[in-house]
Amino acid sequence: MKAVAILYGGRSGEHEVSLISAASIVKNLSREKYSITLIGIAKDGKWYLQDMPAFASDEISMAGMPAIQKSKRVMVLPGAGLWYESSASRYKKLPCDIVFPVLHGTFGEDGTVQGLLECADLPYVGAGVLGSSIGMDKAVTKALWAEKNLPITDYLVVRAEEMKRPDIQTFLTRKIEARFGWPCFVKPACAGSSVGASKVSASESLLEALHSAFLYDNKVLIEQFIPAREIECAVLGNENPVVFAPGEIIPTHEFYDYEAKYKDPEGARLEVPAKLLPSQEETIKKLALEAYTALTLHGMARVDFFMDKRTGNIMLNEVNTIPGFTAISMYPRMCRAGGLSYPELLDRLLDLGEEEYAKRQKIAYSFSNES
Numbered sequence: 001m002k003a004v005a006i007l008y009g010g011r012s013g014e015h016e017v018s019l020i021s022a023a024s025i026v027k028n029l030s031r032e033k034y035s036i037t038l039i040g041i042a043k044d045g046k047w048y049l050q051d052m053p054a055f056a057s058d059e060i061s062m063a064g065m066p067a068i069q070k071s072k073r074v075m076v077l078p079g080a081g082l083w084y085e086s087s088a089s090r091y092k093k094l095p096c097d098i099v100f101p102v103l104h105g106t107f108g109e110d111g112t113v114q115g116l117l118e119c120a121d122l123p124y125v126g127a128g129v130l131g132s133s134i135g136m137d138k139a140v141t142k143a144l145w146a147e148k149n150l151p152i153t154d155y156l157v158v159r160a161e162e163m164k165r166p167d168i169q170t171f172l173t174r175k176i177e178a179r180f181g182w183p184c185f186v187k188p189a190c191a192g193s194s195v196g197a198s199k200v201s202a203s204e205s206l207l208e209a210l211h212s213a214f215l216y217d218n219k220v221l222i223e224q225f226i227p228a229r230e231i232e233c234a235v236l237g238n239e240n241p242v243v244f245a246p247g248e249i250i251p252t253h254e255f256y257d258y259e260a261k262y263k264d265p266e267g268a269r270l271e272v273p274a275k276l277l278p279s280q281e282e283t284i285k286k287l288a289l290e291a292y293t294a295l296t297l298h299g300m301a302r303v304d305f306f307m308d309k310r311t312g313n314i315m316l317n318e319v320n321t322i323p324g325f326t327a328i329s330m331y332p333r334m335c336r337a338g339g340l341s342y343p344e345l346l347d348r349l350l351d352l353g354e355e356e357y358a359k360r361q362k363i364a365y366s367f368s369n370e371s
């Protein structure tokens with residue numbers, strides 16, 4: 001039996017989605033192979049041990065999810081794993097062979113939790129510290145892809161300090177018009193779930209869009225707006241990752257906004273596999289693997305693309321290193337369509353996490369010239 005600690009919730013706009021992803025994972029993990037511990041992270045960032053019945057229900061929905069129980073604190077002890085409060089101010093070590101962070105967005109998908117787990121000397125599922133933080137930052141992601149000549153949408157980066165310029169609107173308008181013109185798309189560099197993202201049709205509405213994006217990050221991207229088919233691809237593995245046939249998100253809204261993602265049941269249709277020509281599918285799969293490697297990823301990632309409806313051009317958009325994991329989420333669905341069942345996918349992810357940990361163990365962390 002392997003002791004798996006599932007980390008979920010978290011200090012993120014995607015806290016609720018994480019609860020549903022975690023519930024699906026718990027439901028699909030083999031009870032013969034794994035003993036499961038649930039660790040819920042409250043919205044204030046504190047960690048607590050959770051009872052298993054929290055996830056007993058078959059009907060898992062955002063509205064019906066139990067809140068994080070805040071009785072037994074969990075702490076991370078550098079060099080010594082996870083501990084929980086067994087009685088007032090007394091801590092016991094939690095049995096844990098590997099951690100599965102099921103945290104979307106900030107303080108979970110961005111390298112922070114991964115760093116904490118490395119300090120605690122624990123194996124974990126998914127991308128490492130560097131890959132996670134690169135993947136969270138859309139500007140750094142694009143810079144690395146551009147360096148490898150991978151196709152991306154044209155973009156500009158705006159930093160919060162620049163907004164103090166009295167001529168910021170004309171300054172940016174000039175840049176936008178010189179590069180790609182209107183409409184353009186404004187979004188925070190490090191956020192998710194489409195929060196703070198908007199389409200801008202003309203210079204007059206640029207500042208408002210920037211202000212909403214700057215609520216979520218100190219760095220904002222202005223991109224060329226692409227009327228596109230949204231194609232996603234699942235990549236799984238460490239040194240030799242595999243890629244699955246792409247799927248498609250068909251939003252009914254003007255773009256795949258927060259409402260379409262989580263609020264409106266008719267907000268989008270998912271098509272797995274996506275209807276593509278064999279040559280288009282091949283291109284997307286090849287790019288997905290190159291994109292994954294360029295960002296130093298391991299474990300898993302969902303690589304998202306735009307396919308321009310006018311020209312058919314294929315461009316990389318972003319990666320998610322801890323993609324949605326509900327039963328109907330794209331990542332597990334694309335794997336299932338490729339012959340890897342949800343429980344098999346979980347087995348594989350845990351194995352990959354242990355493999356990465358074993359590799360890190362072989363690195364020398366001290367230097368001695370005495371021998």
Ligand SMILES: Nc1ncnc2c1ncn2[C@@H]1O[C@H](COP(=O)(O)OP(=O)(O)O)[C@@H](O)[C@H]1O
Nearest residue numbers: 185191192193194195223224225226255256318
């Ligand atoms: N350059 C763009 N042109 C057109 N639509 C875009 C563009 N960038 C993002 N979008 C739309 O906004 C959604 C969210 O943007 P995305 O970059 O995927 O960020 P996240 O999903 O992390 O919030 C996309 O799924 C797409 O519908």
Ligand SMILES: [Mg+2]
Nearest residue numbers: 193194304318
């Ligand atoms: Mg996205």
